[in-house]
Amino acid sequence: xxxxxxxxxxxxxxxxxxxxxxxxxxxxxxxxxxxxxxxxxxxxxxxxxxxxxxxxxxxxxxxxxxxxxxxxxxxxxxxxxxxxxxxxxxxxxxxxxxxxxxxxxxxxxxxxx
Amino acid sequence: xxxxxxxxxxxxxxxxxxxxxxxxxxxxxxxxxxxxxxxxxxxxxxxxxxxxxxxxxxxxxxxxxxxxxxxxxxxxxxxxxxxxxxxxxxxxxxxxxxxxxxxxxxxxxxxxxx
Numbered sequence: 001x002x003x004x005x006x007x008x009x010x011x012x013x014x015x016x017x018x019x020x021x022x023x024x025x026x027x028x029x030x031x032x033x034x035x036x037x038x039x040x041x042x043x044x045x046x047x048x049x050x051x052x053x054x055x056x057x058x059x060x061x062x063x064x065x066x067x068x069x070x071x072x073x074x075x076x077x078x079x080x081x082x083x084x085x086x087x088x089x090x091x092x093x094x095x096x097x098x099x100x101x102x103x104x105x106x107x108x109x110x111x112x113x
Numbered sequence: 114x115x116x117x118x119x120x121x122x123x124x125x126x127x128x129x130x131x132x133x134x135x136x137x138x139x140x141x142x143x144x145x146x147x148x149x150x151x152x153x154x155x156x157x158x159x160x161x162x163x164x165x166x167x168x169x170x171x172x173x174x175x176x177x178x179x180x181x182x183x184x185x186x187x188x189x190x191x192x193x194x195x196x197x198x199x200x201x202x203x204x205x206x207x208x209x210x211x212x213x214x215x216x217x218x219x220x221x222x223x224x225x226x227x
Contacts, residue, residue, distance in 0.1 A: 004155070033214060043201065043217035056214045088153060092215075100144055102215060104155040 001026055004093050004105035012111045018079040021108045023091030025072050029103070031055070031096030032074040034066060037088040037107070046089075049074055050096050078110075086112045119202060119221040127226050132189045134221040136202030137182075145178055146215070147187050150199045159187075159200075192225045199223070 005024045013019050025032050033056075034046040045058040049068035066076040072093075078085055088109050092102035120135045138145070144163045148156040162169045162178045162185065169176045175188040189196055199222045203215040 035215075035217075042219045043215075045214040045216065048214055058214065090155060092156075101146065101158045101161055103158065104148075106155045107153075109153075 001028075004091060004103055006089075006091050006105040006108050008108060009106065010109045010111075012113060013081050014113050015081055015083060017081050018077060019081060019110060020075055020077045021089055021091075021110075023074045023076075023093075023105060025074070025091075025093030026103055029093035029095055030072055031094040032068055032072065033092045033094070033102060034074070034076050035090040035092065036060075037090060038084075038086070043090070046076065081112045083112050086110060119200070119218045121221060122219070123222045123224070125224040125226065126192060128192060128194055130192055130225075132192050132196070132223055132225070134187045134200050134223070136185045136187070136218055138185075138202070138204050138218075139183065140204075142180070142204045144204070145176075145185050146203045147174075147176060147185075148201045148203060148217075150201065150220070152198070156201065189223075192223075194225050194227045197223060197225045 007022045031050045033048040035043050037043045046060055047066050048056040052068045063079045068074045088107045090104055090107045092104045094102045118137050126132055144161055146161045147159040149159055150156045160171045160176050162176050173190045178185045199220040201217045201220045203217045205214050205216045
């Protein structure tokens, strides 16, 4: 099976812009989670989607949003970008039913100037 | 906020030596997982240990869990240069309890010198 894919891999934006990141989970996986990784805060959970519904949400401002489509692909959007949003954004998928391991994609490196 | 805290933050050893990393966590758990990350790339799942298990092996990896001390350790035996990476413990991700989110520690950066 193909692994989790994320696009784009690298992105440069300026403050105030918005960005959309995409994640395609492993075939058959219904849960997609998003994480933000920064040197200062480490790995932090953003949100999780399961069968097109947000099942869990981390402690991030409303500028961070996401959605999941019927084919389990997911997107996350960050509006009104701030310098502090520069990070590696990781997507992970899982079958989602009593299966605890998560399978991560390579990440999208976002730089906000 | 981080649930787990790894110790040490950085570890440098020679090839062939063993590497031990520790993780402490704060609340009760159903399972604890260890992940590896190579140089700012995606995480790779290494091993999961359930709260009713005390020790688990996978190849050169040995994980222990002490729920009374809320701590876990990851031992990599006969390390190789290819083991150079950051190692994270994570709790949560318990879909049985509808907790799909993993809570990570800050990680241990392991450097294995040839």
